[in-house]
Amino acid sequence: MEPEPTTAALLEAILNLTNQVGSLQAQISSQGQQLAELKAICKETNNLVGDKDQGGAQTKPGPSTGPITPPTHSGGEAHTPGTVRPGLKAPFRPSRGTGFDSEDEEPRLPKKEPQGTPRRHLGYLTPFDAGSSVKQPKMDLPKPFKGDTRGRKATQWLDRMMLWVALHCNQFDEEEQMVVWILYHMTDKAADWALPIIGNIIKGKGNPPTTIQALTAKFKEAFANPDxxxxxxxxxxxxxxxxxxxxxxxxxxxxxxxxxxxxxxxxxxxxxxxxxxxxxxxxxxxxxxxxxxxxxxxxxxxxxxxxxxxxxNRPKKTPAKSPVSTATTSTTTTQRVRLSEDPNYVTPEERDRRRASGLCVKCGQKGHGIKQCPNGWKATPKETAKVAQDKSEKE
Structure with missing residues (x-):
């Protein structure tokens, strides 16, 4: 016959059973959460496939669309909308599209903040209210930053990214989520810098930047040109x-x-x-x-x-004709007339013709050149008159 268990043994057995039940409940809760995540993913995929089959506007997931939950630092799996991540102050509820809530989601009303609460850092950049009937302007999401450029190009990317976040600030519950969203859109060398910061924000460790102003300062320290x-x-x-x-x-x-x-x-x-x-x-x-x-x-x-x-409008003065140019023109014309009266003058056209025909430029005959011309220059009218006068005096 077995001895009866003591009270201490019974209490220990009850505690063990309680721990096992708690462990099983935790496993069930975890599996239920995973099932909820799978359902959300299936619903998202079904919506995308349904839009494609119906010929509607296709929305490709990725950096070119609206905010998508960035992966955690360790596992890399996406959290579903409404899931509270460790280290974040509020659930991250992204929506599909290029800045507007999807049709299957209820319209989100603007949050009522208590009086005296400072406005969101980027909220003042956009005059659009989430509850307003005015349609917000669409802006394409900038391409991911690779970290291969520094200086002005890097800061310009950050400015464009902050402008995009400002236009879609109604999709973020906290400024901290804006910071994570900007860091999530960094690849290659920039991702090596951004992922540890995302991990610290999610785990609540260290002193990572949780505001846009702090992120801007830290980004410029890493990628701005020091000179x-x-x-x-x-x-x-x-x-x-x-x-x-x-x-x-x-x-x-x-x-x-x-x-x-x-x-x-x-x-x-x-x-x-x-x-x-x-x-x-x-x-x-x-x-x-x-x-x-x-x-x-x-x-x-x-x-x-x-x-x-x-x-x-000031009236423009017509330039007066210069008398010097007139005198020069008349002088040139007089010189040409005098040259044409000279019997030894040969026009440029005639010179070219004589050279092309192999004739002497001076006298126009064949068999010799201008340097060997035996005919010499013709007498001018003055020289001819002088010779005639000498002959008459001799007679």
Whole structure:
């Protein structure tokens, strides 16, 4: 006969059974989550296939469409909409399309934020409200950044990416998700830099950038040209107005975008490079604030436009004929008349004809050239008259 179990043994057995039941429940929950993910993927695939069969607008998944949940740092599997990932503050609910919610999803109303809450960093870039009837403009998603370019091209890609995110900010619940979305669209060398940051954001480790401003600073540290500011400072110092003031302002603004000077330095450099006439007229305008760069831009462009308009409307003077040219023409004509009266004068056309025929240029006969001509030059009218006078005197 077996001994009766003690109370301690019974408690231990109950605890073991409880742990096993909890483990089984966790496995069931995990399998249910996986089934939900598979259902979502099948539904997504079915929608895509259905759109293709019906001849509707085909939506290709990938970087060229709307936000798609980026993979985790370790497993690489996509989370379904509404799934809370570790390290993220809110569920990531992407939608298909090029910036609009799909038809099978309920329309999402704009979130009501409590008073005093600062606006989203990129929200002020777009005036479109998620609940507005105005249709948002469509913008193609920029191509993934490979990291093989640095400097201005890299920062321009980031600016275009942030503009895309701003136009589709209603698809993101948190600014942190915008950061992950931008990092997800980096490949090759850039992905080697971005994936560890995504992993830290998902796992909640370290101090990764979770705002657009922090991401911009970290991105520029990695991909911006360290000598770009010095080179741009040299360019803006050498910039002067050579065409219209409008073009000068445009070039000046482009260089300003890469610098972080204060307003006084910008104004001093801009005025230094202005055309002297525009600068002179600008100094007479007392109603323009000395510390308002935009007002100085506008006033300079207006002054230059007025100067060009006055120059075009000014009556043009017809140039007077120069008497020197008339005298030269008459002198040339007189010389030609005198040459034609000379019996030894041979026209250029006649010279070419005699050379082509093998004749002497001087006398026009065959058998010798101009240097061996035995005939000599013909006597001029004055010489003929003198010879006749000598003969009459001898007689």
């Amino acid at each position: 770009a500011k010095q080179a741009t400072a040299r360019k803006i110092a050498a910039l002067t107005q050579t065409t219209t003031t409008s073009e000068y302002v445009t070039e000046f603004r482009n260089l300003m975008a890469e610098l972080d000077w204060n307003t006084e330095a910008y104004i001093a450099q801009f005025v230094r490079g202005l055309h002297w006439k525009v600068k002179e007229l600008l100094s007479t305008k007392d109603n323009i604030p000395d510390d308002d760069l935009e007002a100085i831009f506008a006033a300079s462009v207006k002054i230059d436009n007025i100067c060009w308009e006055n120059e075009e």
